[in-house]
Amino acid sequence: MATVLLIGIAGTIGQLLAESLHREGHRVLGASRDPELARIRLADHPAGDEVELRQLPASSATSGDLAVLVAEADVVVNAAGAAGGLGIRLADAAVRAGRPLLDVEPEQPHIAAVFDGHHLDASAANVALVPGAGLQHAIGDALVALAAATVALPAEAHVAYTFPDRGATLARASAGRRRSAAEALGHPVESLVRGDRTDDHPGEARRLAWFPRPVGPSHAAAIGGGEVRSVPSHLPELRTVRTYLAVPTWRAELLQAAANLARYDRTRRMVARRLERDRRAFGPAVRRTTRWGCVAEVEGADGVARAWAYGHDPYALTAATVAVLADAVLAAAGGDGPAGVLAPSQVLDPRELLDRLTERTDARWSRKVPDRG
Numbered sequence: 001m002a003t004v005l006l007i008g009i010a011g012t013i014g015q016l017l018a019e020s021l022h023r024e025g026h027r028v029l030g031a032s033r034d035p036e037l038a039r040i041r042l043a044d045h046p047a048g049d050e051v052e053l054r055q056l057p058a059s060s061a062t063s064g065d066l067a068v069l070v071a072e073a074d075v076v077v078n079a080a081g082a083a084g085g086l087g088i089r090l091a092d093a094a095v096r097a098g099r100p101l102l103d104v105e106p107e108q109p110h111i112a113a114v115f116d117g118h119h120l121d122a123s124a125a126n127v128a129l130v131p132g133a134g135l136q137h138a139i140g141d142a143l144v145a146l147a148a149a150t151v152a153l154p155a156e157a158h159v160a161y162t163f164p165d166r167g168a169t170l171a172r173a174s175a176g177r178r179r180s181a182a183e184a185l186g187h188p189v190e191s192l193v194r195g196d197r198t199d200d201h202p203g204e205a206r207r208l209a210w211f212p213r214p215v216g217p218s219h220a221a222a223i224g225g226g227e228v229r230s231v232p233s234h235l236p237e238l239r240t241v242r243t244y245l246a247v248p249t250w251r252a253e254l255l256q257a258a259a260n261l262a263r264y265d266r267t268r269r270m271v272a273r274r275l276e277r278d279r280r281a282f283g284p285a286v287r288r289t290t291r292w293g294c295v296a297e298v299e300g301a302d303g304v305a306r307a308w309a310y311g312h313d314p315y316a317l318t319a320a321t322v323a324v325l326a327d328a329v330l331a332a333a334g335g336d337g338p339a340g341v342l343a344p345s346q347v348l349d350p351r352e353l354l355d356r357l358t359e360r361t362d363a364r365w366s367r368k369v370p371d372r373g
């Protein structure tokens with residue numbers, strides 16, 4: 001039985017994850033800024049009574065304080081996001097305490113900061129840190145690997161996500177998801193273009209992304225994705241990696257305009273406050289019916305291969321992804337598994353990750369090799 005420290009246990013992903021970790025026989029230590037409230041929120045869960053709760057002094061805790069908490073566990077999951085520097089201090093703490101960390105924060109600036117700031121120390125400490133361990137961007141990372149395996153000399157990868165339901169926007173996302181997006185406002189979109197990292201405005205680069213039916217080909221606009229950092233770790237031959245979100249053209253224009261405004265401190269703060277305050281309907285019914293899809297298109301010498309995955313409930317998929325990756329990290333811990341800041345595909349074979357997700361959720365995946373005539 002492994003001990004899993006779950007930061008943000010009272011949140012949407014935290015509760016889903018506590019449930020599945022408990023079902024699999026793990027001891028769950030949950031950290032919350034308000035353990036009493038967390039206990040109330042967990043009361044209706046089968047795992048509720050068994051979870052041990054810890055106080056998380058989120059804003060005041062140093063990475064040294066967090067390392068004491070982290071050292072109680074075999075593996076740490078950050079399901080609270082990166083806001084206020086918590087994500088980075090947890091990465092510091094995991095390295096100090098020598099414990100693997102899986103982090104579901106999906107925003108690119110945080111993922112890039114973990115790759116830039118922790119790879120050497122985590123490698124030296126023989127610790128695995130896996131940022132972007134949820135739907136975004138573990139699924140894109142795995143799909144790129146699966147598509148790249150079917151083309152000769154893979155050179156370019158384009159990853160697009162879609163949330164095709166009307167209203168499945170940030171306005172109807174969890175508070176934590178909106179807080180993450182607010183924190184990333186004003187940051188450029190980083191891409192890898194012919195071997196160089198370049199910065200663009202969100203929405204500036206566009207592409208027709210070839211989702212399978214019933215979604216079909218969709219206009220997609222550039223957003224920051226973790227794949228730009230994770231994919232080159234295991235597929236260094238890919239010289240171009242770009243990430244997108246499928247949006248109608250008018251919304252891509254809006255995204256670009258909002259990104260331009262967010263360069264100014266005052267407007268950025270205003271938009272961030274608006275995002276964080278938004279209280280439109282979000283709950284289990286909205287969550288369960290929200291569709292998601294992801295397609296990775298990889299171009300090589302003999303054509304383009306596509307791999308895609310789709311399903312419902314981005315939050316349940318994220319919780320399932322992190323649970324599957326946690327199993328893989330635990331199995332490798334203490335042995336000669338990979339260390340450093342790792343791509344999800346370096347922790348678990350991408351096909352195995354997707355197959356396990358199809359057993360646990362309604363996710364489905366497939367791929368199409370290049371048409372070689």
Ligand SMILES: NC(=O)c1ccc[n+]([C@@H]2O[C@H](COP(=O)([O-])OP(=O)(O)OC[C@H]3O[C@@H](n4cnc5c(N)ncnc54)[C@H](OP(=O)(O)O)[C@@H]3O)[C@@H](O)[C@H]2O)c1
Pocket residue numbers: 007008009010011012013014031032033034038056058059079080081082083084086104105106132133134135136137174175176177178180181314315318
């Ligand atoms: N990778 C993906 O595809 C994906 C998908 C969905 C969400 N996410 C990310 O997952 C994270 C959690 O999302 P969620 O939907 O579970 O959000 P949520 O329902 O709002 O829960 C977040 C939890 O984090 C804790 N928290 C909030 N602010 C905090 C702070 N400043 N410091 C420490 N803890 C804080 C809160 O717990 P307490 O108040 O009990 O401390 C809260 O219950 C976010 O970063 C979100 O962007 C990723």
